Amino acid sequence: xxxxxxxxxxxxxxxRALDDxxxxxxxxxxxxxxxxxxxxxxxLLRIVAGFERQDAGTVRLDGxxxxxxxxxxxxxxxxxxxxxxxxxxSAADNVAFAPRLLGIRGAELGRKxxxxxxxxxxxxSKGSRKPAALSGGEQQRVALARAxxxxxxxxxxxEPLAALDRPLRAELRRLLRTVQRERGLGCLHVTHxxxxxxxxxxxxxxxxxxxxxxVGAPQALYERPPSLTVGRLLGELTLVPGAAEEWIRPxxxxxxxxxxxxxxxxxxxxxxxxxxxVEVQSGACVVRCPGPPGCAAGDAIGLAWDASHVxxxxxxx
Amino acid sequence: xxxxxxxxxAVSLSPTALARAANAVWWVVAFGVPLAGVVSLxxxxxxxxxxxxxxxVGADSVALGxxxxxxxxxxxxxxxxxxxxxxxxxCVMIAPLARAIGALQLGLAPGTGAFALARLAGDAPxxxxxxxxxxxxxxxxWLDAAADLGAGxxxxxxxxxxxHLRPAxxxxxxxxxxxxxxxxxxxxVAGGGKRYTLALALREAVLLDxxxxxxxxxxxxxxxxxxxxxxxxxxxxxxxxxxxxGREGRPGRAGLGVLALCVLPxxxxxxxxxxxxxxxxxxxLLSQVPATLxxxxxxxxxxxxxxxxxxxxLPPRWGPTMLLPLALPPAVYGxxxxxxxxxxxxxxxxxxxxxxxxxxxxxxAYAGAVLAAADAExxxxxxxxxxxxxxxxxxxxxxxxxxxxxxxxxxxxxxxxVGDAGASAFTSxxxxxxxxxxxxxxxxxxxxGVVPRWALGLASLPxxxxxxxxxxxxx
Numbered sequence: 001x002x003x004x005x006x007x008x009x010x011x012x013x014x015x016r017a018l019d020d021x022x023x024x025x026x027x028x029x030x031x032x033x034x035x036x037x038x039x040x041x042x043x044l045l046r047i048v049a050g051f052e053r054q055d056a057g058t059v060r061l062d063g064x065x066x067x068x069x070x071x072x073x074x075x076x077x078x079x080x081x082x083x084x085x086x087x088x089x090s091a092a093d094n095v096a097f098a099p100r101l102l103g104i105r106g107a108e109l110g111r112k113x114x115x116x117x118x119x120x121x122x123x124x125s126k127g128s129r130k131p132a133a134l135s136g137g138e139q140q141r142v143a144l145a146r147a148x149x150x151x152x153x154x155x156x157x158x159e160p161l162a163a164l165d166r167p168l169r170a171e172l173r174r175l176l177r178t179v180q181r182e183r184g185l186g187c188l189h190v191t192h193x194x195x196x197x198x199x200x201x202x203x204x205x206x207x208x209x210x211x212x213x214x215v216g217a218p219q220a221l222y223e224r225p226p227s228l229t230v231g232r233l234l235g236e237l238t239l240v241p242g243a244a245e246e247w248i249r250p251x252x253x254x255x256x257x258x259x260x261x262x263x264x265x266x267x268x269x270x271x272x273x274x275x276x277x278v279e280v281q282s283g284a285c286v287v288r289c290p291g292p293p294g295c296a297a298g299d300a301i302g303l304a305w306d307a308s309h310v311x312x313x314x315x316x317x
Numbered sequence: 318x319x320x321x322x323x324x325x326x327a328v329s330l331s332p333t334a335l336a337r338a339a340n341a342v343w344w345v346v347a348f349g350v351p352l353a354g355v356v357s358l359x360x361x362x363x364x365x366x367x368x369x370x371x372x373x374v375g376a377d378s379v380a381l382g383x384x385x386x387x388x389x390x391x392x393x394x395x396x397x398x399x400x401x402x403x404x405x406x407x408c409v410m411i412a413p414l415a416r417a418i419g420a421l422q423l424g425l426a427p428g429t430g431a432f433a434l435a436r437l438a439g440d441a442p443x444x445x446x447x448x449x450x451x452x453x454x455x456x457x458x459w460l461d462a463a464a465d466l467g468a469g470x471x472x473x474x475x476x477x478x479x480x481h482l483r484p485a486x487x488x489x490x491x492x493x494x495x496x497x498x499x500x501x502x503x504x505x506v507a508g509g510g511k512r513y514t515l516a517l518a519l520r521e522a523v524l525l526d527x528x529x530x531x532x533x534x535x536x537x538x539x540x541x542x543x544x545x546x547x548x549x550x551x552x553x554x555x556x557x558x559x560x561x562x563g564r565e566g567r568p569g570r571a572g573l574g575v576l577a578l579c580v581l582p583x584x585x586x587x588x589x590x591x592x593x594x595x596x597x598x599x600x601x602l603l604s605q606v607p608a609t610l611x612x613x614x615x616x617x618x619x620x621x622x623x624x625x626x627x628x629x630x631l632p633p634r635w636g637p638t639m640l641l642p643l644a645l646p647p648a649v650y651g652x653x654x655x656x657x658x659x660x661x662x663x664x665x666x667x668x669x670x671x672x673x674x675x676x677x678x679x680x681x682a683y684a685g686a687v688l689a690a691a692d693a694e695x696x697x698x699x700x701x702x703x704x705x706x707x708x709x710x711x712x713x714x715x716x717x718x719x720x721x722x723x724x725x726x727x728x729x730x731x732x733x734x735v736g737d738a739g740a741s742a743f744t745s746x747x748x749x750x751x752x753x754x755x756x757x758x759x760x761x762x763x764x765x766g767v768v769p770r771w772a773l774g775l776a777s778l779p780x781x782x783x784x785x786x787x788x789x790x791x792x
Contacts, residue, residue, distance in 0.1 A: 076702075085701070
């Protein structure tokens with residue numbers, strides 16, 4: 001079920017939240033929409049879900065316009081950022097909400113709920129608890145099971161991992177990928193976290209100030225961003241030593257004797273990698289290396305890089 | 318997918334038609350008929366209106382209302398910091414008639430002083446209640462930051478708390494002023510003929526002087542004040558419902574003195590109420606209780622149901638329209654509905670009282686529902702996203718979530734209807750078929766011992782209802 005957004009425009013109080021956004025997203029793929037705050041990504045998601053009405057353009061599912069369908073009749077379900085679990089219903093009843101609306105009752109409903117809870121890594125002992133008695137991660141899993149219970153064609157995810165701590169985020173990220181693959185779902189996932197977007201996406205959509213900045217495979221966009229803005233949204237860029245308008249990813253710089261001269265300002269351990277800030281002739285640049293850099297603040301070092309990793313952008317970008 | 322679509326389509330058609338029908342009925346009851354009544358009054362033949370006298374009453378009424386609003390707002394802050402919302406609401410629900418009789422029982426002579434005390438005993442808790450709603454979203458982190466930077470309490474209040482509370486002060490000021498202008502009962506009882514409000518002038522123009530054109534001019538003046546105030550109320554309500562991420566400050570104690578002042582008139586009723594023997598006046602008022610409870614009950618249930626449905630279902634742009642009946646004094650509804658009903662051959666009585674009270678009841682419930690449901694917008698989106706149409710959302714989401722709020726709002730509306738003598742003075746007919754109107758008449762007839770007893774009864778009703786609401790809310 002292909003999701004096509006055609007020339008979508010939306011204005012709030014005179015401010016363009018979305019400006020002529022067109023993109024076609026294939027079914028059964030994981031699409032991440034990235035952008036900084038206020039870039040229009042959540043507005044886009046709410047338009048697809050049917051909570052907002054666009055001022056211009058059309059949303060099509062398999063070629064059929066769904067603009068006139070109210071949210072409750074669209075074959076998409078949303079995983080909300082704050083979960084929006086119904087506080088008066090138990091976890092199992094939350095999951096059973098959509099199947100009940102479809103007329104499923106009794107033992108069949110019980111089996112379906114148990115299966116869905118198991119699919120997201122929860123057992124039925126948690127099913128009788130109210131949302132307030134569940135942890136953040138458990139609430140997120142219940143919300144995912146609830147969204148899946150209505151058997152949507154597309155799952156819309158509004159920064160679903162933003163409120164979780166890092167280990168839980170990684171765990172749920174893997175769960176989302178598994179669920180998507182097993183069910184052949186189309187997923188539209190809004191996030192501002194490049195790591196999350198790069199890890200999850202088959203297709204990456206980048207928005208900036210309401211405009212579509214880039215669409216493509218995540219690795220390709222990371223390595224060859226079409227603009228400086230997109231490049232910076234997807235990860236850190238640093239100036240190439242001695243060049244004013246050439247950029248490179250910090251992990252593509254390496255410390256090597258005989259390279260471009262520089263002096264170490266500081267070093268920092270980031271856990272799985274190290275970061276070195278180096279003062280060079282043209283200013284400062286950052287080097288990221290997988291292990292301890294073997295230098296300290298004040299040391300004179302040389303910097304080397306592979307010319308194929310250098311990025312040049314048109315001035316307008 | 319197909320099953321889901323068919324199911325949703327089946328339930329989504331009739332609620333739309335129902336909503337349109339309810340909308341049409343609302344416009345007729347809340348605006349159409351009252352407007353027709355005012356026009357009919359204006360078109361009636363009669364003597365000259367006496368514009369200068371009316372303007373003098375209007376100016377006097379506005380000046381006193383404004384002065385009382387300023388005092389009520391000044392008292393409201395400490396009261397809001399000291400007293401919890403249920404207790405403030407209980408104070409607000411006490412009938413103005415009971416407070417007016419209580420002010421006289423304190424030994425105050427009828428006039429400005431007794432009127433002011435009776436009004437302030439209700440206005441200060443009302444303003445405090447509105448401030449308290451706003452205080453729930455108090456920006457504690459900003460206050461902490463200001464304190465950290467060396468700002469003292471007064472500077473913190475001026476720089477942070479005052480701008481935050483200003484919308485609530487504006488709404489409270491507008492509402493207190495409107496209530497002052499529209500209060501005929503307190504002016505009639507505690508004012509003792511020395512203090513007039515526009516609403517009392519309207520009542521006398523219709524019921525005593527039979528001067529419909531003057532009544533139309535007064536109603537027009539009240540409507541002219543009410544329309545912009547309804548807009549301001551709607552805006553304030555939206556502000557109050559927004560941004561609840563703050564934290565209330567520590568309770569203060571200074572407001573307990575203000576609370577004592579507010580309950581003083583009611584406390585003054587206790588002695589005479591218990592001391593005076595049962596008399597014929599008691600029997601007369603007792604006979605009016607069943608009809609009063611029935612009409613108030615019907616108006617409250619209808620009002621709470623319609624108001625909650627409107628609060629949950631209507632978009633915010635409907636706010637001013639829904640809140641206009643709250644800004645219009647009950648006396649305007651009473652006079653207008655009486656006029657129209659007489660033209661239609663419908664005599665005064667309980668039915669007319671219910672209809673005249675209904676717009677105000679709906680507006681109260683609407684305001685309460687908007688405030689209570691502000692946090693639930695996300696849940697409604699979530700239910701829609703899962704395929705719940707209007708009927709399914711009402712059944713599975715709103716009913717279980719909002720039933721306690723609906724019951725509480727129905728109880729508030731019920732207390733308001735039982736204590737009302739503003740609209741029912743017109744619609745209950747000669748002799749008064751409702752308790753509050755009967756009590757006012759008996760009081761004027763000199764049954765001095767009966768009056769405090771029944772006024773205390775009226776004043777105790779909100780306390781009983783608050784207790785009942787507490788029991789219902791208990792799991």
